[in-house]
Amino acid sequence: MTGSVHHAIRVLFIAASDDVEPLLAGLRDAGLEVGSLVVRDEGELRAALASETWSVIVCAEEAAGLSGHDALRIVQANAPATPFVLVSRSGGEAAAVEAMRAGAQDFVLAGDRPRLVTAVQRAIEEADSRPGDAAIAQNLEFLREVRDYAIFVLSPDGCVWTWNDGAHLIKGYTAEEIVGRSFECFYTAEDRANGKPAAMLRRAAAEGRAEEESWRVRQDGTRFWASVVITAVHERDGRLRGFVKVTRDLTERRRQDELVRQSEERLRLLVESVKDYAIFMLDPQGHVATWNSGAQNIKGYRREDVLGKHFSIFYPPEDVELGRPERELEIAISEGRYEEEAWRVRKNGERFLANVVITAVFDDAKRLRGFAKITRDLTELRRIQEEANEAHLAVKSRDEFISVAAHELRTPLTALQLKLQGVDRALKRADSGPGHELASRLADRIDGALRQVERLGALVERLLDVSSIVGGTLQLELEELDLLEIVERVVEDLREPAQQVGSELRIHGPSGVAGVWDRARIEQVLINLLSNAIKYGAGKPIDVTVQGAADAVRILVSDQGIGIAADDTDRIFTRFERAVPVRHYGGLGLGLYITRHIVEAHGGSIKVSSRAGQGSTFIIELPRRATLRDAATDGAESAQ
Amino acid sequence: MTERSCNHLVMIVDDDHDVRESIAEVLEDNDYEPIAAANGREALDILRADPNRPCLILLDMMMPVMDGWQFRALLQQDPELRSIPVVVLTAHAHLPDGGDVVPMHFLKKPVKLDALLSSVARFCPKA
Numbered sequence: 039m040t041g042s043v044h045h046a047i048r049v050l051f052i053a054a055s056d057d058v059e060p061l062l063a064g065l066r067d068a069g070l071e072v073g074s075l076v077v078r079d080e081g082e083l084r085a086a087l088a089s090e091t092w093s094v095i096v097c098a099e100e101a102a103g104l105s106g107h108d109a110l111r112i113v114q115a116n117a118p119a120t121p122f123v124l125v126s127r128s129g130g131e132a133a134a135v136e137a138m139r140a141g142a143q144d145f146v147l148a149g150d151r152p153r154l155v156t157a158v159q160r161a162i163e164e165a166d167s168r169p170g171d172a173a174i175a176q177n178l179e180f181l182r183e184v185r186d187y188a189i190f191v192l193s194p195d196g197c198v199w200t201w202n203d204g205a206h207l208i209k210g211y212t213a214e215e216i217v218g219r220s221f222e223c224f225y226t227a228e229d230r231a232n233g234k235p236a237a238m239l240r241r242a243a244a245e246g247r248a249e250e251e252s253w254r255v256r257q258d259g260t261r262f263w264a265s266v267v268i269t270a271v272h273e274r275d276g277r278l279r280g281f282v283k284v285t286r287d288l289t290e291r292r293r294q295d296e297l298v299r300q301s302e303e304r305l306r307l308l309v310e311s312v313k314d315y316a317i318f319m320l321d322p323q324g325h326v327a328t329w330n331s332g333a334q335n336i337k338g339y340r341r342e343d344v345l346g347k348h349f350s351i352f353y354p355p356e357d358v359e360l361g362r363p364e365r366e367l368e369i370a371i372s373e374g375r376y377e378e379e380a381w382r383v384r385k386n387g388e389r390f391l392a393n394v395v396i397t398a399v400f401d402d403a404k405r406l407r408g409f410a411k412i413t414r415d416l417t418e419l420r421r422i423q424e425e426a427n428e429a430h431l432a433v434k435s436r437d438e439f440i441s442v443a444a445h446e447l448r449t450p451l452t453a454l455q456l457k458l459q460g461v462d463r464a465l466k467r468a469d470s471g472p473g474h475e476l477a478s479r480l481a482d483r484i485d486g487a488l489r490q491v492e493r494l495g496a497l498v499e500r501l502l503d504v505s506s507i508v509g510g511t512l513q514l515e516l517e518e519l520d521l522l523e524i525v526e527r528v529v530e531d532l533r534e535p536a537q538q539v540g541s542e543l544r545i546h547g548p549s550g551v552a553g554v555w556d557r558a559r560i561e562q563v564l565i566n567l568l569s570n571a572i573k574y575g576a577g578k579p580i581d582v583t584v585q586g587a588a589d590a591v592r593i594l595v596s597d598q599g600i601g602i603a604a605d606d607t608d609r610i611f612t613r614f615e616r617a618v619p620v621r622h623y624g625g626l627g628l629g630l631y632i633t634r635h636i637v638e639a640h641g642g643s644i645k646v647s648s649r650a651g652q653g654s655t656f657i658i659e660l661p662r663r664a665t666l667r668d669a670a671t672d673g674a675e676s677a678q
Numbered sequence: 679m680t681e682r683s684c685n686h687l688v689m690i691v692d693d694d695h696d697v698r699e700s701i702a703e704v705l706e707d708n709d710y711e712p713i714a715a716a717n718g719r720e721a722l723d724i725l726r727a728d729p730n731r732p733c734l735i736l737l738d739m740m741m742p743v744m745d746g747w748q749f750r751a752l753l754q755q756d757p758e759l760r761s762i763p764v765v766v767l768t769a770h771a772h773l774p775d776g777g778d779v780v781p782m783h784f785l786k787k788p789v790k791l792d793a794l795l796s797s798v799a800r801f802c803p804k805a
Binding site: 452455 | 694696697699700701703704707787788789790791792794
């Protein structure tokens with residue numbers, strides 16, 4: 039270091055004229071080997087600072103186009119370690135103090151050449167003799183391009199001396215905008231009002247460093263979450279030289295932390311609010327570590343009663359004696375999880391059937407951290423399942439009962455019908471003999487009885503149809519048929535009852551619409567639809583339309599009766615349903631159900647187009663050749 | 679005499695007493711002579727014991743002891759009896775025809791009197 043004075047020194051002048059020779063001569067007289075350059079404006083100054091490292095910068099304050107203050111800021115921003123001597127025409131102690139505070143090494147009145155020579159010499163010597171400062175300056179130079187941290191130096195009273203790229207990025211200021219200004223502008227208005235900036239410096243000066251995470255303010259006024267470390271730098275003699283301040287923008291990290299925290303919070307709330315499952319943690323020894331509201335509901339313990347208790351309290355005493363709680367944890371550790379359905383005990387001693395899953399929880403280092411335990415009370419589920427089973431069995435036995443009852447009814451009906459018909463025949467034969475009037479009256483009554491037997495028989499047949507539909511044994515006997523011929527026959531049979539209620543039956547459509555179907559079943563479908571039309575559309579005409587296409591045929595049965603509300607149009611095709619109250623119209627509510635299944639057994643479809651009060655049109659589509667469904671085929675086989 | 683009674687003997691095979699009775703009644707009303715059997719076994723025993731052959735057998739299929747199908751099969755194997763016509767009383771319109779020597783005929787249940795009498799008349803024409 040001692041030899042440094044013999045080195046050639048390089049002096050950069052910031053001055054209006056080239057008249058710096060007298061000063062250079064003075065320096066040479068003092069034994070210094072001097073090289074120099076004169077710059078006149080900002081552009082030249084920047085170029086000079088960028089091109090080489092100067093031993094000292096001498097600034098004549100009234101240099102053209104550049105004030106001493108601005109020049110100092112540029113130098114500090116670009117070559118912070120270089121001593122700066124300000125030569126001013128206007129003297130005064132205040133001006134001197136201000137220049138020194140801003141970072142100038144010395145202040146000399148213009149014209150005082152001997153003083154200037156001394157000042158330059160001393161500035162160079164001081165720079166050389168402060169290896170610490172030089173190292174700091176060198177390091178700061180080195181750190182200039184660091185972008186993730188704001189790293190800069192403050193004067194003892196908090197003026198910004200240096201600036202780096204990170205500081206620019208984080209705080210928004212350029213070096214020239216901030217160097218020489220107080221660092222207080224980085225603080226929020228509240229912090230400034232509370233004197234926090236000065237307090238931070240005092241603490242750093244007293245304790246060596248001051249550190250905090252807190253809000254700071256960017257140049258544009260926005261806030262950011264900053265991690266700040268201020269380190270005091272001292273002279274060899276212990277005098278405070280200034281501070282190095284390192285600031286990091288933690289806004290993004292804080293945001294991420296907040297997201298994680300919120301996510302954890304949500305998870306915690308979620309688990310806590312689950313009411314149907316007991317979800318809680320056990321420590322590695324099996325003690326309850328967390329508790330949720332489901333656990334409280336199912337097991338009856340409140341959080342404060344149960345935390346820290348061993349989880350064997352949830353087991354029946356005999357299971358505890360057999361060591362099951364411990365064994366289940368061992369299985370969870372070795373297999374990863376353990377699951378069972380078993381009895382557990384509530385706080386009040388009541389037992390309940392539970393589904394239990396115990397999962398061992400390991401950390402990244404594969405150390406056991408505890409167990410996640412999820413318990414579900416199966417009591418209610420069991421009850422619902424049993425009810426469903428019972429309901430299913432009830433429906434099944436009802437269907438079986440209907441089937442058996444219908445079959446049983448059929449045989450006495452056959453006998454009854456034959457007996458009545460026999461009596462009827464005998465009475466009619468006696469019609470012409472003596473007592474023929476009585477015989478005729480009795481024959482009329484027997485006819486009435488026979489009509490009731492037929493109705494009874496028809497109802498029994500419907501029940502049998504439903505049984506075979508439910509049992510999947512509905513059977514089709516297919517043959518080649520002419521659809522119009524079937525329609526005509528059914529219409530002929532129903533013409534009389536239709537006329538009795540004042541309805542005319544009209545047929546539309548071509549003959550020769552042929553296909554392969556079950557004659558009796560198609561007749562049954564037509565009888566069902568026409569009977570309904572006569573029942574609900576009494577007094578108005580009823581139309582049956584037959585349409586034939588290449589692959590399919592269509593039958594439309596339209597009445598102009600009470601119609602069906604939109605809500606009911608699907609329902610009416612299901613069992614025991616009707617669109618009108620039972621007390622107004624009789625029947626079992628099976629006709630359309632059977633009709634639908636006959637049509638579907640043929641591979642066809644049925645739908646209804648209707649509006650309440652405006653009549654209904656039932657539309658049946660049948661494939662030309664019925665495609666037997668499995669159920670129908672099965673039925674045919676089982677009949678053998 | 680034998681010839682005449684043959685023409686008017688009609689066998690009813692049905693396990694239900696009331697059905698047998700009511701069919702027998704209407705047959706008697708119409709000058710036929712009914713023979714009743716409660717199942718296939720009983721019917722075969724009667725047929726084999728009595729030299730008077732019925733002109734027709736009305737056969738129910740679902741019966742205990744020996745059902746209609748078994749009865750039909752045994753009847754077909756008996757050269758003495760196989761020529762007796764059989765009318766099956768059934769709820770189904772068609773039953774499988776096993777390629778029998780004498781084709782089966784059907785009456786759909788519940789049986790109506792007119793249909794019953796016209797069937798009987800077909801096989802047992804009155805003199």
